[in-house]
Amino acid sequence: MEQMISLKHVFKYFGEFRALNDVSLEVAAGERVVVCGPSGSGKSTMIRCINRLEEHDDGEIWVSGNQLTEDVKKLTEIRKDVGMVFQQFNLFPHLSVVDNLTLAPMKARGLSKSDATELAMTYLNRVHIPEQAAKYPGQLSGGQQQRVAIARSLCMQPKIMLFDEPTSALDPEMIKEVLDVMIELAEDGMTMIVVTHEMGFAKKAANKVVFMDQGEVVESAPTEQFFSQPESDRTKLFLSQILTH
Amino acid sequence: MKNQTSTIVAARTKRRRNSAITDTFQLLILGSGLIWLVLRGAAEMNYVWQWHRVPQYIYKVIDGELIFGPLIDGLLVTLEIGAYSIVLGLVIGLITAFLRLSDSYSGRLLATIYLELVRNTPLLIQLFVFYFVLGPIFEIDRFWVAVLCISFFEGSFAAEIIRGGILSVPKGQVEAGASLGLSRAATYRYITLPQALPIILPPLAGILVNLIKHSAIVSVIAVFDLTTSGLDIISETFMAFEIWITVASMYLVITISLSIVISRFERYMKRSTLAG
Numbered sequence: 001m002e003q004m005i006s007l008k009h010v011f012k013y014f015g016e017f018r019a020l021n022d023v024s025l026e027v028a029a030g031e032r033v034v035v036c037g038p039s040g041s042g043k044s045t046m047i048r049c050i051n052r053l054e055e056h057d058d059g060e061i062w063v064s065g066n067q068l069t070e071d072v073k074k075l076t077e078i079r080k081d082v083g084m085v086f087q088q089f090n091l092f093p094h095l096s097v098v099d100n101l102t103l104a105p106m107k108a109r110g111l112s113k114s115d116a117t118e119l120a121m122t123y124l125n126r127v128h129i130p131e132q133a134a135k136y137p138g139q140l141s142g143g144q145q146q147r148v149a150i151a152r153s154l155c156m157q158p159k160i161m162l163f164d165e166p167t168s169a170l171d172p173e174m175i176k177e178v179l180d181v182m183i184e185l186a187e188d189g190m191t192m193i194v195v196t197h198e199m200g201f202a203k204k205a206a207n208k209v210v211f212m213d214q215g216e217v218v219e220s221a222p223t224e225q226f227f228s229q230p231e232s233d234r235t236k237l238f239l240s241q242i243l244t245h
Numbered sequence: 246m247k248n249q250t251s252t253i254v255a256a257r258t259k260r261r262r263n264s265a266i267t268d269t270f271q272l273l274i275l276g277s278g279l280i281w282l283v284l285r286g287a288a289e290m291n292y293v294w295q296w297h298r299v300p301q302y303i304y305k306v307i308d309g310e311l312i313f314g315p316l317i318d319g320l321l322v323t324l325e326i327g328a329y330s331i332v333l334g335l336v337i338g339l340i341t342a343f344l345r346l347s348d349s350y351s352g353r354l355l356a357t358i359y360l361e362l363v364r365n366t367p368l369l370i371q372l373f374v375f376y377f378v379l380g381p382i383f384e385i386d387r388f389w390v391a392v393l394c395i396s397f398f399e400g401s402f403a404a405e406i407i408r409g410g411i412l413s414v415p416k417g418q419v420e421a422g423a424s425l426g427l428s429r430a431a432t433y434r435y436i437t438l439p440q441a442l443p444i445i446l447p448p449l450a451g452i453l454v455n456l457i458k459h460s461a462i463v464s465v466i467a468v469f470d471l472t473t474s475g476l477d478i479i480s481e482t483f484m485a486f487e488i489w490i491t492v493a494s495m496y497l498v499i500t501i502s503l504s505i506v507i508s509r510f511e512r513y514m515k516r517s518t519l520a521g
Binding site: 053072076077080081088091092103107108109 | 415417418420421422423424425426427428429431435436439440
């Protein structure tokens with residue numbers, strides 16, 4: 001299978017602090033990878049390196065056949081293929097929902113306003129909130145905002161979607177509506193890397209689960225194997241802590 | 246929670262107001278007191294008021310044709326300097342703010358040197374440097390010396406206000422723009438600046454009003470603005486009180502109109518950006 005994302009011995013430092021320590025990861029096209037681990041383990045840093053919101057200090061990162069370098073033009077092109085959903089949604093508060101969705105297709109892909117709007121409505125339908133198109137982000141609930149954020153990324157028709165703790169800022173009753181959308185996306189064959197603590201989602205949608213701790217990939221295994229027979233003691237401890245409730 | 250905040254807001258905006266009659270009464274007392282003070286002061290120094298001689302310096306009607314007097318000519322020059330300087334000053338401010346925020350070391354250094362130089366030396370000295378040093382070297386006439394000097398002066402203050410506004414937009418907004426594949430310029434244009442503008446505008450309004458007031462300084466290099474016209478008329482007529490009061494009111498009309506225009510724009514921005 002074609003490799004969509006490939007990290008080879010990646011290191012990342014924040015000052016003296018080693019955030020990523022020799023991280024290697026392969027993600028094939030259509031694969032859904034869930035990344036979990038305690039806070040501060042480098043999960044977010046790792047996926048932020050994949051679209052270069054953070055620059056890695058050593059090692060190689062390849063995204064759909066292109067190596068991430070300092071080349072800004074190439075980087076902008078790569079980012080068009082990599083959608084990202086943030087913990088804090090990061091919707092544009094000064095733009096209506098539909099304008100949030102059409103901005104990048106128009107300004108980065110050069111679509112006409114009518115084409116972009118049509119695209120936007122398609123994806124708003126997919127996240128089940130076409131009726132909110134004219135509203136502003138501040139008028140929506142957290143769950144609705146996050147679904148708009150997912151639709152905004154999808155409007156660029158990316159090959160890969162990165163999710164950085166997409167449900168961590170949500171009230172419990174809104175988590176499901178976001179996870180449902182993500183599961184639908186997974187069923188459609190999108191390549192996804194999801195940083196999350198939602199093990200239910202991992203079991204339902206992921207092919208592979210990666211456990212990180214202290215900047216290292218401790219364990220990387222097919223979903224079933226990860227939950228039924230984890231190898232490392234640290235993984236076992238982590239799983240026992242989050243699954244007992 | 247929501248109820249609580251709305252009551253606080255209501256309490257703040259619906260401050261108890263005096264009735265219109267009390268307000269008018271207070272204003273009348275205040276106003277007449279002020280006028281009485283000026284008149285009494287003038288009477289004590291045996292000042293002879295000659296208000297009837299003032300209108301001819303504003304306008305004349307000769308053979309049914311309206312001719313502007315020197316004060317209006319001066320006012321137009323002041324407006325012209327103001328208009329050019331506002332545009333140029335904002336451009337300088339914007340460029341400097343971007344340079345200060347850029348990744349380029351030399352860009353940041355250049356911007357910092359400019360800011361420190363301009364903000365830590367007297368405006369009058371800057372004007373002399375522009376007029377006596379840069380003017381002859383680059384063959385700039387005095388009008389443009391005035392415009393350039395004032396633009397660079399006010400632009401330095403605008404730069405810091407603009408920079409502060411840009412920095413107040415959360416980092417996540419820029420990251421969201423970048424992750425969507427928008428170029429840096431597009432991110433600034435469509436995401437950062439529209440959100441920074443409502444924060445930038447109120448303090449920027451103060452800078453623009455200052456710019457108009459500071460432009461009076463160009464009289465020292467003999468640019469025929471409103472202040473120079475006033476000085477000229479006084480040296481011919483000795484009507485210092487009448488002319489300075491007239492000149493001051495003309496400045497007041499410009500600055501107050503400017504403030505009104507900006508606050509209208511502010512309200513428009515608020516309505517269109519914070520509809521949510």
